[in-house]
Amino acid sequence: MNSSEALALPADLAQLVKAAVERGGGDHRASDLLARLPTKSLREMNDACWAELRRALPTAAAAAGESDAARGADKRPAKRQRSTGSEPESSRENASSSDTQVTSDAPRYDEGVHLRTAPVALAEPPAHRCPRYLAALLYNLALAHQQRNQDDAALQLFQLAHDVLQTAGEAADGPAPSHVDRMALLHNIGCLHYRRKEYDLALEAFAKVEVLAVARHGRRHPAVASALNCVGVALFHGANGTKSQAKETLALNSLLESLSLRKELLGPDHNDVATTLNNVGRVHFDSGEYKQALQYYRESLQIRRKLLGGEHLDVAAAAFNAGQACQRLGKLDKALALYQEYHRITSTKLGRRHKGEIAVLKHMGQVCHEKGRTDEAARHYREALGASREVLGRSNREAASILNLLGNLHYEQGAFDKAIEVYEQGLVVERAVLPRHCPNFVVTLSNIGQALMQKGDYRAALDRYKEVHFLLSLQPERNVKKLSETLSVIGQIHTLLEMYPQAERAFLTVVSLTKDLPARTDAGEGDLDVALALNYLGLVYFKQGSLNSAMEKFQESLRVRMRSPTTSGDVAVLLYNIASIHLHKGDNDAALEHYQRALEVERSALGTDHPDVATTLRLIGKVYDRCGRFDEAVDVYREAYDIYRRCFDDSAMSDRSAEEVREIKKNAAQVLSLLASVHLKQADVAAMTRALSRAHQLFAEIGEPPRELQLEAGFELYELSILHPECAAAA
Numbered sequence: 067m068n069s070s071e072a073l074a075l076p077a078d079l080a081q082l083v084k085a086a087v088e089r090g091g092g093d094h095r096a097s098d099l100l101a102r103l104p105t106k107s108l109r110e111m112n113d114a115c116w117a118e119l120r121r122a123l124p125t126a127a128a129a130a131g132e133s134d135a136a137r138g139a140d141k142r143p144a145k146r147q148r149s150t151g152s153e154p155e156s157s158r159e160n161a162s163s164s165d166t167q168v169t170s171d172a173p174r175y176d177e178g179v180h181l182r183t184a185p186v187a188l189a190e191p192p193a194h195r196c197p198r199y200l201a202a203l204l205y206n207l208a209l210a211h212q213q214r215n216q217d218d219a220a221l222q223l224f225q226l227a228h229d230v231l232q233t234a235g236e237a238a239d240g241p242a243p244s245h246v247d248r249m250a251l252l253h254n255i256g257c258l259h260y261r262r263k264e265y266d267l268a269l270e271a272f273a274k275v276e277v278l279a280v281a282r283h284g285r286r287h288p289a290v291a292s293a294l295n296c297v298g299v300a301l302f303h304g305a306n307g308t309k310s311q312a313k314e315t316l317a318l319n320s321l322l323e324s325l326s327l328r329k330e331l332l333g334p335d336h337n338d339v340a341t342t343l344n345n346v347g348r349v350h351f352d353s354g355e356y357k358q359a360l361q362y363y364r365e366s367l368q369i370r371r372k373l374l375g376g377e378h379l380d381v382a383a384a385a386f387n388a389g390q391a392c393q394r395l396g397k398l399d400k401a402l403a404l405y406q407e408y409h410r411i412t413s414t415k416l417g418r419r420h421k422g423e424i425a426v427l428k429h430m431g432q433v434c435h436e437k438g439r440t441d442e443a444a445r446h447y448r449e450a451l452g453a454s455r456e457v458l459g460r461s462n463r464e465a466a467s468i469l470n471l472l473g474n475l476h477y478e479q480g481a482f483d484k485a486i487e488v489y490e491q492g493l494v495v496e497r498a499v500l501p502r503h504c505p506n507f508v509v510t511l512s513n514i515g516q517a518l519m520q521k522g523d524y525r526a527a528l529d530r531y532k533e534v535h536f537l538l539s540l541q542p543e544r545n546v547k548k549l550s551e552t553l554s555v556i557g558q559i560h561t562l563l564e565m566y567p568q569a570e571r572a573f574l575t576v577v578s579l580t581k582d583l584p585a586r587t588d589a590g591e592g593d594l595d596v597a598l599a600l601n602y603l604g605l606v607y608f609k610q611g612s613l614n615s616a617m618e619k620f621q622e623s624l625r626v627r628m629r630s631p632t633t634s635g636d637v638a639v640l641l642y643n644i645a646s647i648h649l650h651k652g653d654n655d656a657a658l659e660h661y662q663r664a665l666e667v668e669r670s671a672l673g674t675d676h677p678d679v680a681t682t683l684r685l686i687g688k689v690y691d692r693c694g695r696f697d698e699a700v701d702v703y704r705e706a707y708d709i710y711r712r713c714f715d716d717s718a719m720s721d722r723s724a725e726e727v728r729e730i731k732k733n734a735a736q737v738l739s740l741l742a743s744v745h746l747k748q749a750d751v752a753a754m755t756r757a758l759s760r761a762h763q764l765f766a767e768i769g770e771p772p773r774e775l776q777l778e779a780g781f782e783l784y785e786l787s788i789l790h791p792e793c794a795a796a797a
Contacts (some may be wrong), residue, residue: 200577286327514530538552594630683703684706691744
């Protein structure tokens, strides 16, 4: 750093300052500077500083020249520039659906961390080497560099000024004429570290300011409240980087104490109170405490509206924050109204096409998406995409995130070709702007793979999931959960492609990975992963004709799954598969026992009128039929048909898609066909005719050919799996 770049200093003094800065921190450089200080150059340095400061800070320099009051550490300087703090959600978000996401550059807002920009008014230079005078000159010199956006040079000069005072043993009392205040020095050092995202160093400086402020003023003073707010902000951002719950707790405690002091000393409707309220809300938001976050955001927004009016940018940023909390709480109409308020204000104040517009359009799209207003969601996403390309260039992280959201929208509409096209566009952007093996690719590649599977293009889907597995295996911290999920999908695809040895290897690897997990969740999530893989192994063995091996894996899967304290529908699927193996082996009694156990679990987990219950009843009827227990077969077939009928009645159709209703009617017709077969064996022609007539009617309604009117043969095995999960929110 050449410290004389901004000012034309005397050559000898400029050389000494430059050498002192380049030597780094500590007592040695300050002592050396003091020992070699040419007092004859102080007047020239003072004159050069003030000439520059009058150009860079005309108002502040004039005020400082007229009055020493501007130097008081307990006086709040004019907020000459906005904080460079980051957005309320984007630094943490998202990470939800995918652990790593491209985050939005959401609206910046005032966190109450501001540089003090008033220079020190200097009298005549002393006749001797005065550390305080030199520190004041260095302080002013740092301000001049900072005003030219030379923050690195400014930070080094602020630090050098502090070292000069510390080395000379200067007391930490209040400022005097021609002297720089240590609190102001430390505060500005903290602010510059904060801007550079060096939050631990910022925290160290702000904590020293707090100690000095308490020693000088006592605990109940605005300067202490200001220092506590800065400490809380630094702790919050430091916790963001380390995911430290302890730091977040300390941040919240500091901010709440600052808030209490500011309300007491400044009044409840002060702008500084609104700032700290916003900061407290942000800590709650980051901790997932959205209800508490909204409470603080709303109070901050009310104060800012009252003080600043309805068209101020700080009001817009507060509205955006409250909108995010409302969105997380499912208050979508309110969230949309707050986002629209932000958009209206910023469009008036900043015009179109800025980073904040990208963020709010994307969030408005997400709200409309959640509300099912798909046309509006698509419009907002496309507007956000256009804005991101105009503001950030053709390829940027925001564009990748928005393309992924738009792809999800097409996927959920069943437009898989369009979804793949948009996902692929996002992948091209990600590969242009992200590191080669960035984990963000995992989400986009998985989404493409899911869409390809929905199309039945299994080989293309397999290629995508293999790439996902490769990327996951390269990560320094192995995510066993994601690895096992990906391998499970790869195994399923191999099974669909009848590549059974490859499927077996994949599922065996999943079992090995998940069994080695050191802990299980209370909900038995780890056990479920093992059970899923074992069930798939059983299916692979069954399809290869190895019934004994299949039975062994199904039974092991059931034992693992039953370790969970909760019993759900997937247990019924395992019982169902075991029953079907027994049936294939000719053990009707064992098959019936397991089907009935499956039925009991399904009724408990799903209710009595669920289509899955009817499906199991249909299989029980088949066993009774095979055993010659025709009356019992008739009873369960009729019960199954009644469930299907209630499912497609007009009163039950409102929440079912047309395809779901069609499938239920088809199953109902097949049950009637089976019922007709039993009536035929009972020689009850009239009952058989009624059943066939109704079956024919249902087949006609759904457009199925008459050949469906026949007795089904054989028994099916069901996959135990979580159907394709919802697409991740952003890549």
